[in-house]
Amino acid sequence: MAKRAPNARGGGRKTVERDTIPEGVEVPDKALFFNRELSWLLFNDRVLQLAEDSAVPLLERLKFCAIYARNLDEFFMIRVARLHEQHRAGVVRLVPDGATPGETLDKLHARIREQGLRHSHCFEQVLRPALAEKGLRILSMKKLDAEARAQINERFRAQIFPVLTPLAIGLGRHFPYISNLSVSLAVLLRDPVAEVENVARVKVPKELLPRFVPLKNDATSFVPLEDIIAHNLGTLFPGMEVLDYGVFRVTRDADFTVSEDAEDLLVAVQDELRQRRFGDVIRLELQAGMNPTLRESLVEALGLEPRQVYEEQGLLALADLHSVVATPGFSELRATSWTPVTQPRLRPEGDTEGTVMAAMRRGDLLVHHPYESFATSVERFVTEAVENPDVLAIKQTVYRTSDSSPLVPALIHATEGGKQAVCMVELKARFDERTNIQWALALEEAGVHVVYGIPGLKTHAKAILIVHREGEKIRHYVHIGTGNYNPKTARLYTDLGLFTTDPDIGADVADLFNYLTGFARPETFRKLLVAPINLREGLLEQIRRTVAAHSKEKPSRILMKMNALVDPTLIRALYDASRAGVKVELNVRGICCLRPGVPGVSENIRVVSLLGRFLEHSRIYCFERGGETRCYIGSADLMPRNLDHRVEALVPVEDPQILAQVRDILERSLADNTHAWELDADGTWRRRTAKNGEKRWAQGELMERSVRLAQAPSGRPLP
Incomplete structure (x- = not known):
């Protein structure tokens, strides 16, 4: 038989030590x-x-x-x-x-x-x-x-x-x-x-x-x-x-x-x-x-x-x-069919002006997909902005989307209507490169300002910025999410999205887009945590503050939900929190390199993994201390690639009712005993079972909650 050279490669070379410990850095235990x-x-x-x-x-x-x-x-x-x-x-x-x-x-x-x-x-x-x-x-x-x-x-x-x-x-x-x-x-x-x-x-x-x-x-x-x-x-x-x-x-x-x-x-x-x-x-x-x-x-x-x-x-x-x-x-x-409901404040009778932007002016909004509809929230937000004569600019990031998404074509329509449309397309989104190239070329042909991000970094942040003229003033309307702008996965993945007109967050997102599209290099942000600029240090600072505030009289707690926990520096910080007596409760869907339950190191850390009919995809970082709670949602997992090699964004949740809703999501996820596993110190994942017949199924509970709120009279929803 004719023999060929073993595994002759035709592609470009890679940096092979990407996930190993750099020279000069101490090898951890x-x-x-x-x-x-x-x-x-x-x-x-x-x-x-x-x-x-x-x-x-x-x-x-x-x-x-x-x-x-x-x-x-x-x-x-x-x-x-x-x-x-x-x-x-x-x-x-x-x-x-x-x-x-x-x-x-x-x-x-x-x-x-x-x-x-x-x-x-x-x-x-x-x-x-x-x-x-x-x-x-x-x-x-x-x-x-x-x-x-x-x-x-x-x-x-x-x-x-x-x-x-x-x-x-x-x-x-x-x-x-x-x-x-x-x-x-x-x-x-x-x-x-x-x-x-x-x-x-x-x-x-x-x-x-x-x-x-x-x-x-x-x-x-x-x-x-x-x-x-x-x-x-x-x-x-x-x-x-x-x-x-x-x-x-x-x-x-x-x-x-x-x-x-x-x-x-x-x-x-x-x-x-x-x-x-x-x-x-x-x-x-x-x-x-x-x-x-x-x-x-x-x-x-x-x-x-x-x-x-x-x-x-x-x-x-x-x-x-x-x-x-x-x-x-x-x-x-099959599993019982599920149809996402419209977020209560976005129902037609829920606001006299009847638009997403009008609802945002009354206060921040949180949507939770797939329990709440992507079409009647995010897609409607963009399509209404395209038709609004007072909207001057629409800017959006695209990491993964689908051929059926109306969001990217909406940017083309916005350009044709005389608006400034900017799309940050991440060409290096793995296995979606061809789709993103096709979208980028179509957008450029239509006159949309298309940028491909920063050399050496993937742009993974999920953000939409609407610039709206209101009299002689300009107001920023912002959506920041944990998931991609993809209507197909929005029905399959659990993701959170925050709609806000907060001036500081709006200014931060404007700076973020300038960072992505131009030569701006902000050293810090007002409220956002942005990788690779201040996200890692921002989370470390939150952990340090939570540890410093901890006492027996006023115990602190750290709650986190993510897809993967890999970064050694953040893991060590969580170990430090555990040693100080802080309860650390983690909901990690996939990879977890942290070892819980190690005496003297991590006995105060609990790790739960939640799977089910929907893919758990939202990222939440919550710090409870001294009677206050600081909470962020966004696109970043705790991995070196997210913290050091990607543009990521976490946004603070400051509205008290939305904060209560996010904490409720965390608590339900941690309490699940139907589709959840708990990690032991030896690396074994034990599937959790109901005690005394008291079953908890987080995804089922959230579906029931969404239906209940959708059927309630209009107004601000309570958890």
């Missing part, structure tokens, strides 16, 4: 920190547990099965790829838990294999037969009756065969390019004339055809596309004897870094996207039991180590199950 990558695996394990949970509706379990697979794909493309790059580069600087890249890779391989067995068992042995009993079937060709098999074979000849391209491997031929996350068949053939064996590869064209092909007269029964192709291999290789075949898939390095010295960021990102297709192969997945000749051919040709090869029991690429989850009907197999 490894006993106080969990490994970041292993902590992420435990997060994905909690997703898998929801797929395994018999109390969850069947199609929701299938959805979690698909989410687990999609999460793992992205983890390999970015995090595992970076570890391999570090290992090949000989990086020996340790991460806070004390592990080298090679040691971490070995631990990851063992744990992913164990999780993979559970994942396959959950789908193949539990969900697939249970769904079949309910009439939703994923069938193999062998299980079809003669009529259905003939119908599928006809579809193969008419629609599938024309787009297939079998490629020979060996015999002096270059090993074929295998695209990222593509499913393929490796086929062992025998030439009866030459009496030699050969190997060929057939790509499963799931980008062009459905991965799960429905039967013609039964839209709730599906056959995997690769199974259809395998059943018809004789048609692809006439005159050859098909000895065996096996299904496989590769995962490539999809991480890249755009040079800070790039003269044109748009061109640089476009170039790197083209190179991403040819990133190193990081993982090879094989269907269990593959013929040894086929297996050895693939492993040798791809130049892989044993820890990069994974055998899977059953179907590969289970992230594609999302299409089966979307099958119409089967309401009894």
